[in-house]
Amino acid sequence: MISPDASPAGAGGSDIAHRLKDDFRQRSLQQVDGYLAKLIYLASCRDYTSGVYRHDGLAFRASEQLAHEVMAASHREVFGEALRLPLAAWVQELKHYLQSTSIPTDCLRIWQEVRPYQVAIPLGMPPLCGDLFLSNLQAALQILQEEMLRPSPGRPGFEERSGQPQPLHAPPLPPR
Amino acid sequence: MIGVAVYGLFGCLLGIIGFLLWRSVRLDDRESPFRSADLPPRDVVDRIFAKEDWEFARCQPKYIYRQFLRDRRTLAIRWISQIRMATGVVLRIHARDIRQEVGIRAATELRLLADYLAILFMCEFLSLLVRGLGVFRVKAVVSLLAAQTEALRPVYQAYRLNTRYDLA
Numbered sequence: 001m002i003s004p005d006a007s008p009a010g011a012g013g014s015d016i017a018h019r020l021k022d023d024f025r026q027r028s029l030q031q032v033d034g035y036l037a038k039l040i041y042l043a044s045c046r047d048y049t050s051g052v053y054r055h056d057g058l059a060f061r062a063s064e065q066l067a068h069e070v071m072a073a074s075h076r077e078v079f080g081e082a083l084r085l086p087l088a089a090w091v092q093e094l095k096h097y098l099q100s101t102s103i104p105t106d107c108l109r110i111w112q113e114v115r116p117y118q119v120a121i122p123l124g125m126p127p128l129c130g131d132l133f134l135s136n137l138q139a140a141l142q143i144l145q146e147e148m149l150r151p152s153p154g155r156p157g158f159e160e161r162s163g164q165p166q167p168l169h170a171p172p173l174p175p176r
Numbered sequence: 177m178i179g180v181a182v183y184g185l186f187g188c189l190l191g192i193i194g195f196l197l198w199r200s201v202r203l204d205d206r207e208s209p210f211r212s213a214d215l216p217p218r219d220v221v222d223r224i225f226a227k228e229d230w231e232f233a234r235c236q237p238k239y240i241y242r243q244f245l246r247d248r249r250t251l252a253i254r255w256i257s258q259i260r261m262a263t264g265v266v267l268r269i270h271a272r273d274i275r276q277e278v279g280i281r282a283a284t285e286l287r288l289l290a291d292y293l294a295i296l297f298m299c300e301f302l303s304l305l306v307r308g309l310g311v312f313r314v315k316a317v318v319s320l321l322a323a324q325t326e327a328l329r330p331v332y333q334a335y336r337l338n339t340r341y342d343l344a
Binding site: 083086087088131132135 | 215237240251255
């Protein structure tokens with residue numbers, strides 16, 4: 001049984017874990033362009049119900065438990081780095097990510113309605129970190145939607161346009 | 177006349193201390209204070225109060241700017257209440273620990289109580305400033321409170337891991 005709370009520091013083979021993590025970040029994560037894409041990729045490797053990360057390559061090289069720990073630590077690291085980005089950089093990150101999909105305008109609308117980006121937050125982070133991430137992304141979504149609705153020479157919209165999206169207002173942060 | 181003023185001042189001081197203690201205890205009595213009082217790293221706090229983001233948001237349409245200001249204010253108030261909770265947790269566990277000790281150092285305990293009250297007072301003060309002036313004009317007080325919080329962090333982490341920490 002894999003424990004979702006285990007950390008590489010607590011694992012017996014922490015040296016192996018650190019080596020695997022560095023290797024994973026340099027070889028696999030480096031291929032994924034942009035912080036948002038990296039976070040979505042890492043979150044997609046996490047089981048929704050158990051919170052356990054699955055990665056066949058890492059599990060083959062070490063064990064399923066170690067693979068989970070390496071992925072969880074990498075997720076926290078990337079999230080911590082992404083949180084330091086200013087709001088303007090978030091807008092670029094989001095734009096870059098949406099443009100990498102084949103349907104950026106639809107993706108933008110769906111993201112505003114369903115808010116699937118919430119899964120990108122790693123487990124066990126201080127609550128305020130998650131709140132800041134959500135706030136930045138919601139603001140970035142609104143800014144991009146505004147750019148799409150009213151493109152100007154200084155503010156180009158998306159290249160692909162599939163109909164006029166309806167303006168949506170991001171919901172306020174949930175009360176705690 | 178002077179006597180009345182002194183008594184009045186003393187009464188006010190006691191009232192403020194009582195209010196601060198009442199607020200921290202009230203916030204600490206939630207089910208799991210540890211999870212909700214987990215303090216974010218310093219650079220995340222700096223990002224919440226970053227002027228750079230404010231300047232960028234100011235160039236956006238009004239409804240986005242207003243939403244941004246509301247969000248940042250909510251985050252700032254949450255950060256302040258987390259410090260209040262973490263401070264309350266530390267003091268409560270410390271109080272539990274010293275009940276089992278024989279030789280209590282009164283001077284140390286008084287200093288700790290003064291530090292505790294100073295943090296609570298700063299939290300209330302910053303909370304008022306954030307509500308009155310907004311998030312982006314309070315950098316000096318934020319830096320002061322963040323520095324105090326950094327000193328609190330190892331103690332809080334030790335208590336969270338259920339290990340003892342000598343506050344003296």
